[in-house]
Amino acid sequence: MSVDGSVLEPETNTFAIEEFLAAEExxxxxxxxxxxxxxxxxxxxxxxxxxxSRNVYEDQVRAxxxxxxxxxxxxxxxxxLTDGLRAEREQGITIDVAYRYFATQRxxxxxxxxxxxxxxTRNMATGASTADLAIILIDARKGILTQSxxxxxxxxxxxxxxxVAAVNKMDLVDFSEEVYRTIERDFAALVKQYGNASLTTxxxxxxxxxxxxxxxxxxxxxxxxxxxxxxxxxxxxxDVALQPFRMAVQRVIRPNQHYRxxxxxxxxxxxxxxxxxxxxxxxxxxxxxxITTFDGDLAEANAPLSIAFTLEDELDISRGDIIAAPGSQxxxxxxxxxxxxxxxxxxxxxxHPYLLKHGSATVPARVTRVQHRTNIHTLAEEAVxxxxxxxxxTVEIELTxxxxxxxxxxxxxxxxxxxxxxxxxxxxxxxxxxxxLETVQGSAPTHAPxxxxxxxxxxxxxxxxxxxxxxxxxxxxxxxxxVEKTLRALLxxxxxxxxxxxxxxQTLAALAEFTTIGAQDFATTEAIVExxxxxxx
Amino acid sequence: xxxxxxxxxxxHNSAITPVRLSHLRLLEAESLHIFREVAAEFxxxxxxxSIGKDSSVMLRLAQxxxxxxxxxxxxxxxxxxxxxxxMLTFRDNLARELDLDLRIWRNENAIADGxxxxxxxxxxxxxxxxxxxxxxxxxxxxxxxxxGGARRDEEKSRAKERIFSFRDKAGQWGPKNQRPEVWNxxxxxxxxxxxxxxxxxxxxxxxxxxxxxxxxxxxxxxxYYAKPRRMIVRGDALVPVEQAFVKSLPGEEQWVNSRLRSLxxxxxxxxxxxxxxxxxxxxxxxxxxxxxERANRVIDHDTDGSMEIKKREGYF
Numbered sequence: 001m002s003v004d005g006s007v008l009e010p011e012t013n014t015f016a017i018e019e020f021l022a023a024e025e026x027x028x029x030x031x032x033x034x035x036x037x038x039x040x041x042x043x044x045x046x047x048x049x050x051x052x053s054r055n056v057y058e059d060q061v062r063a064x065x066x067x068x069x070x071x072x073x074x075x076x077x078x079x080x081l082t083d084g085l086r087a088e089r090e091q092g093i094t095i096d097v098a099y100r101y102f103a104t105q106r107x108x109x110x111x112x113x114x115x116x117x118x119x120x121t122r123n124m125a126t127g128a129s130t131a132d133l134a135i136i137l138i139d140a141r142k143g144i145l146t147q148s149x150x151x152x153x154x155x156x157x158x159x160x161x162x163x164v165a166a167v168n169k170m171d172l173v174d175f176s177e178e179v180y181r182t183i184e185r186d187f188a189a190l191v192k193q194y195g196n197a198s199l200t201t202x203x204x205x206x207x208x209x210x211x212x213x214x215x216x217x218x219x220x221x222x223x224x225x226x227x228x229x230x231x232x233x234x235x236x237x238x239d240v241a242l243q244p245f246r247m248a249v250q251r252v253i254r255p256n257q258h259y260r261x262x263x264x265x266x267x268x269x270x271x272x273x274x275x276x277x278x279x280x281x282x283x284x285x286x287x288x289x290x291i292t293t294f295d296g297d298l299a300e301a302n303a304p305l306s307i308a309f310t311l312e313d314e315l316d317i318s319r320g321d322i323i324a325a326p327g328s329q330x331x332x333x334x335x336x337x338x339x340x341x342x343x344x345x346x347x348x349x350x351x352h353p354y355l356l357k358h359g360s361a362t363v364p365a366r367v368t369r370v371q372h373r374t375n376i377h378t379l380a381e382e383a384v385x386x387x388x389x390x391x392x393x394t395v396e397i398e399l400t401x402x403x404x405x406x407x408x409x410x411x412x413x414x415x416x417x418x419x420x421x422x423x424x425x426x427x428x429x430x431x432x433x434x435x436x437l438e439t440v441q442g443s444a445p446t447h448a449p450x451x452x453x454x455x456x457x458x459x460x461x462x463x464x465x466x467x468x469x470x471x472x473x474x475x476x477x478x479x480x481x482x483v484e485k486t487l488r489a490l491l492x493x494x495x496x497x498x499x500x501x502x503x504x505x506q507t508l509a510a511l512a513e514f515t516t517i518g519a520q521d522f523a524t525t526e527a528i529v530e531x532x533x534x535x536x537x
Numbered sequence: 538x539x540x541x542x543x544x545x546x547x548x549h550n551s552a553i554t555p556v557r558l559s560h561l562r563l564l565e566a567e568s569l570h571i572f573r574e575v576a577a578e579f580x581x582x583x584x585x586x587s588i589g590k591d592s593s594v595m596l597r598l599a600q601x602x603x604x605x606x607x608x609x610x611x612x613x614x615x616x617x618x619x620x621x622x623x624m625l626t627f628r629d630n631l632a633r634e635l636d637l638d639l640r641i642w643r644n645e646n647a648i649a650d651g652x653x654x655x656x657x658x659x660x661x662x663x664x665x666x667x668x669x670x671x672x673x674x675x676x677x678x679x680x681x682x683x684x685g686g687a688r689r690d691e692e693k694s695r696a697k698e699r700i701f702s703f704r705d706k707a708g709q710w711g712p713k714n715q716r717p718e719v720w721n722x723x724x725x726x727x728x729x730x731x732x733x734x735x736x737x738x739x740x741x742x743x744x745x746x747x748x749x750x751x752x753x754x755x756x757x758x759x760x761y762y763a764k765p766r767r768m769i770v771r772g773d774a775l776v777p778v779e780q781a782f783v784k785s786l787p788g789e790e791q792w793v794n795s796r797l798r799s800l801x802x803x804x805x806x807x808x809x810x811x812x813x814x815x816x817x818x819x820x821x822x823x824x825x826x827x828x829x830e831r832a833n834r835v836i837d838h839d840t841d842g843s844m845e846i847k848k849r850e851g852y853f
Contacts, residue, residue, distance in 0.1 A: 017817045020824065024748055029560040096715070098696040099689045101742045108560040110740055122717050129719040250573040255606035263602075265570040265721070294601040305562065306569035308604070319577055343717050357722050360577070418722045425726040430719040 027103065030236050033112040033127035033134045033160070035151040040137035041168050045206035045227075046113060050102050052213035053228060097123045106232045121376075121390035122343040124151065125430055128158035129416070132236045135164045135227075140173045140203070144186055150376045152187070156194035157339060157392065157432065159412050162234050163191055163199045166227060170219065171205040177221040193379065196526065200234075202227050239531060241302040242517065244328035244448070245269030245277065246406070246414050248359030249321045253308050261292055261308035262317055264360065267413035269325060271309065272300040272512070278326040279317045280404045285326050286313040304413075320361035322404045322414075327513060328448045330404040330414055333436025336397045337371070339408075340429045342387040344421070348395075349386065354428065358403055358417040365419070369396040387429075396437060408432035447474055447533050449491040450515040452498045453508075458519035460528060462498055465519070468529045469496060484510050496532050561749055565598065568737040570721055571700060572602035572684070575735050576609050578725035579682040582735075583675070586612040586639065588624045589800040591686035591738055593755050594746050598737060599684075600635075611638040613674055613683070617666035618648045619802035621779060627758045642674030654804050655782050666802075672708045675732065682725075682733045690742045700739050706730040744823060751816045761819065763796040763811040775810065779803040 034042055100111040112127030128134060134155035138148050148165075155163055165187050173179045184201040191199045202211055203219050204227060210216035213228045225233065246267040253261040271277070271288060278285045291298040291309045301307045317323070324330055342348055348367055356365035372381035373393040387393045408415030419428040454462045462478065469476045477490055478498045484507045490497045491514045508516055522528040558566075575582050584599060586592045599608045614628060632639040644652075647665040654662040675683055689696050699715050701723045716724050727733060738746070750757060769776040769785040775795055776783060783804050795808040796819075813819045 017821045021748065021751070021817065021820065024744070025559055025561070025752075027560050028557050029563050096697045099740070100696060101690045101740070103742075103744070108742075108745075126717045126719050130721075250570070251577050251603075253603060253606050259605060261605070263573055265566060292605060294604040302558070304566050305558070306566040306573070306602070355726075357724065360574070412720065416720045416722065418719060418724060420724050420726060422726075425724070425728065427716045427719075427724045430717070 023105065027106065027108050028236065029108045029110065030133060030231060030234070031110045031112070031131045032231065033114055033124070033131040033155070035114050035124050035127070035134065035136055035147075035155075040139050040147075041206045042113070042137045045135075045137065045166065045168060045204070045212065046100060046111060048206045048209055048212050049228060050100065052209055053102060053104055097127050104228065104232055109231065121150070121154065121392070122341065122430075124154050125158060125341040125343075128155050128160055129412075129430065131155075131158075131160055133162040133164065133231070133234060134160045135166055138165055138167050138183055138187070140167050140169045140176075140179055140183065143183055144190065146377045148187070149190060152191055153194050153374075153376050153379070154341070154392070156191070156197055157341070159408060159432070161197050163197045164227070164230060165199065165201040166206075167201060167203045168206050170203045170210060171208050175203070175210075175216075175218045177219075180219075180222070196530075198523075200224070200230055202230065239517075239521070240268045240304065240411075240413075241270055242515065243268035243303075243411060244515065245271055245275070245323070245325040246330060246411065247271070247307075247323045248361065248414075249317055249319055249323060250360045251319055252317065259310065260314070261310050262323065263306070263308040264323075265306040266301060266303040267359070268303045268411055270300055270302045271307070273297070276326055277311070277323050278329060279315050280322045280324060280329070280332075281402060282316060282321075284313075284315050286311040286315055288312075320359070322359065322361075324404070325513075328515065330406050331436050332402050332404050333438060334399050334402050335368075335437040336399070336403065336405070337434045337437055338395060338397055338417075339432045339434060340387060340391075340393055340395055340419070342389060342391045342393070342429045344426050344428045345389055346421070346424075346426075346428075347386045347388045348429070353422060355420040355422050356397065356399065356403075356417050356431070357420060358405065359414065361403070362420075363403060364400045364422075366398050367395050367419075368398050371395060394434070397431075405433050405436070407435060447496065448515060449494050450496045450517060450532050451487060451491060451503075451508075451511060452496065452517045452519055452528065452532055453503050454498065454500050454519040455502050460519050460522060460525055462500055462519075464525050465528055465532075466498055468525060469498075469532060472529065472533060474533060482507065487511060561745060561752070564741055564745060565601070565749075567721070567740060568595075568598045569602040571723070571735060571737040572599055574723055574725065575682050575684070575733075576603070578723075579733070581678070581680050582610040582682040582684065583640075583678060583680040584608070584610060584612045584684040585671075585686070586614050586628075587686060587800070588614065588620070588628050588758060589686070590746055590750060590757050590761060591688065593757050594741070594749055595684065595686045595738060596631075596635075596637075597749075597753055597755050608637070611640050611678075613678065613680075614639065614641050615667060615670045615674055616641050616643045617670070617802050618643060619653075619666070619780060619804055621758075621760055621777070621800070621803050621806075623760050624758050624800060627756075631756065640674075640678070642670055642677065644670040644673065653780070653782050654802075655784075659805055662805075675708065680732065681727060682735055684735045684737060686738050687736050688738050688741050688743070688746075689736075698736060698739065700736055701725065702734040702736065703727070704732050704734060708732065710734075744820070747816060747820050747823060751820065758800060760797045760800060763794055763814045763818075765792045766795050766808065767791075768793040768795055768808060775808040777803050777806070777808055 098113045100113060102109050112131055114124045114127035136148055136151045138144060167180055167183050180203045188199055202224060203222050204211045206212060210218055211226045213226060215226045246269060247264040249262050249264050251263045253263050273288050273291055275288045276285055277288060289310045289312045291301050291307055350367050354365050356363050370384055370387060371394040373384045373387060373391050375382055376392055406414040415433045417431040419431060421428050466476055466478050475495045477495050480500045482501050482503050487497060517531055519528060603609055644666055652662055652665050687695055689698060699718050703716055704710055767778040768791060769778060769789045770791050771789060775793055778790060780803055793810060794812055796811045796813060797806060797808050811822060813822045
């Protein structure tokens with residue numbers, strides 16, 4: 001082709017599919033839940049988020065365009081993009097958990113969109129149970145309502161680490177900084193009461209799009225990220241892969257006499273070929289001979305992958321058993337203290353036979369006592385004998401055989417359960433284990449050994465971490481010696497070893513049987529202290 | 538799956554780096570967990586196999602879930618009699634190659650009566666050949682759990698579907714009667730006669746499906762790839778020339794470079810004009826696409842919310 005000819009050709013914007021696919025493959029996943037009341041504009045916010053980030057198809061937009069009556073502002077009703085069932089279209093409210101999917105250049109997102117009105121607390125808990133982040137809608141005109149408190153409380157109860165307060169309808173309060181700052185301050189105080197989730201507050205107008213995808217020029221006093229920017233940036237790497245190994249056996253795979261594989265989804269930690277593991281309840285140990293997958297054997301696998309592996313010895317293992325790291329085993333108890341979110345229309349009845357499903361095990365259980373119900377508006381603990389639908393409370397549960405668990409706040413997978421009614425088959429409640437009430441194996445040590453590495457990249461003060469750990473009664477030692485032998489000796493004593501300097505990768509690999517924590521992975525001293533201490537044996 | 542763990546960019550010491558898994562690895566892990574739970578907790582599961590791309594992915598995930606053992610349940614294809622020939626050929630070859638326990642169910646009475654969408658309308662035709670056949674096929678096999686390839690991103694009423702979707706004795710779905718689903722703890726208990734539909738692909742999007750097919754090299758029906766095909770061109774719609782009762786007007790029949798975006802029955806599945814003859818090209822087309830995939834399925838246009846009506850009656 002001549003030079004002239006190529007100049008005349010229109011500029012082709014060739015779609016670089018290889019680049020696109022490479023970028024796709026690098027995307028991780030953020031699951032978040034949204035909660036808001038009927039009038040908070042939650043559906044509008046989600047619709048806006050999808051529309052402005054170009055995640056809505058043309059036919060879907062056509063289907064909801066022009067249906068809005070009597071307004072000059074918007075011809076697209078964003079709420080209709082997300083409202084699903086006919087019943088709710090008629091009622092104008094969202095009545096169940098709806099899942100939405102969208103992606104940006106950086107991330108894939110799964111939204112669990114949950115209703116905000118009182119009788120559906122269970123849906124909120126459902127959405128929150130798998131979420132890494134929760135968005136709580138607050139109407140700028142109304143301020144913090146009881147619903148907002150309830151959402152924040154349930155999100156904290158379900159162990160969500162990142163909360164976002166989206167202060168909506170800022171356009172209706174003339175983008176008043178004063179209104180926003182009051183809500184921001186009050187909500188921060190509230191969230192602090194509920195636990196240690198991080199809170200980000202953002203002023204938005206879902207209807208007009210301010211600070212939803214693009215930063216608004218109408219909030220010059222706000223310098224933080226837009227909602228989408230925050231969703232793209234919030235760290236979701238969980239430290240679940242760094243926790244001690246746990247896997248509930250779902251199924252024993254036995255195609256022939258030569259292969260006996262234990263299949264399950266890793267609840268926490270990492271499994272490597274050659275690792276010694278313990279099978280519970282038998283307590284017998286063996287070494288991993290192979291991690292087998294359809295795509296070939298793996299040298300190692302991390303939570304939350306679904307795997308199958310074989311052992312060197314023939315152990316009697318079946319569905320419901322738990323495979324764990326022998327140096328850091330889950331706790332064991334036949335009696336539990338747990339938080340419950342009650343789902344069913346029938347009230348909890350103490351001493352009635354229920355089924356408790358935990359991991360892949362289903363165990364007959366009875367609630368022996370309701371300690372209290374938590375009033376989710378005031379946080380007051382109320383003395384009651386039973387929990388009803390949408391109640392949250394703390395109960396004591398007795399099991400017919402021992403359960404191997406971790407407290408929920410340490411491990412969402414081995415600390416959670418559901419209660420099932422054996423007669424109606426209804427899912428009665430979601431449960432979060434707080435502690436065992438009578439440990440079968442005597443008193444557990446306060447913490448497991450751990451290596452905490454403060455490299456040059458770490459900004460947190462090592463002295464402060466040491467101080468806080470000592471205050472909490474931990475066995476701590478601080479060292480700048482980077483030699484494997486020394487570190488191993490200290491760890492073998494059961495100490496938390498704070499090491500200053502760049503420990504080589506070989507040394508870390510050699511110490512792989514111990515919990516290793518990188519200080520630079522943590523934002524606050526408290527977080528690292530909590531993480532070091534949570535590895536209880 | 539290849540090359541799908543992504544290191545955190547700001548961490549330099551690999552030994553203490555929390556491993557970040559790609560979204561496809563996470564979706565795969567979730568699906569495998571679902572397959573294993575159902576196989577362990579139900580007496581007689583079955584996988585509904587529709588021959589389409591979602592079924593192809595579901596089949597691969599089932600192979601992975603039980604590897605190195607074979608899939609421990611049969612596959613059931615509901616054959617309306619109007620499936621494309623290329624689909625049936627693909628189905629039969631695959632079943633032979635993978636040594637699958639494939640069962641086929643047809644509503645023979647309705648087929649013998651000459652049921653077709655032109656004479657009866659799409660809704661009634663679907664009710665007989667799909668929904669009725671499905672319910673009969675499940676009852677005949679005594680299946681208590683049926684895997685389906687539906688995704689929540691496909692259609693608005695599916696956005697609320699559970700992964701374990703409870704069906705009463707008549708096989709019907711009540712939107713208000715669904716069990717809360719928390720964490721990955723599925724309540725698999727049912728009474729005799731009741732059943733559960735299970736959707737292991739619930740959290741996958743259309744793009745995820747295609748990307749996984751590409752990465753995993755999963756075979757799919759050639760109808761998904763563009764080539765010149767004989768079509769009835771009617772306005773924007775392309776109706777494949779396959780069934781005699783779909784009449785064309787003079788000049789409507791043309792050779793069109795086209796492909797199918799989703800597979801259904803030949804009289805009711807519109808094709809799209811396309812040059813995408815490889816999976817990367819299909820993905821490129823999809824990313825550029827601004828209409829959702831079910832928009833060219835004729836069946837969904839009958840009434841507003843028609844999918845929800847079908848679901849209540851027992852269709853997926």
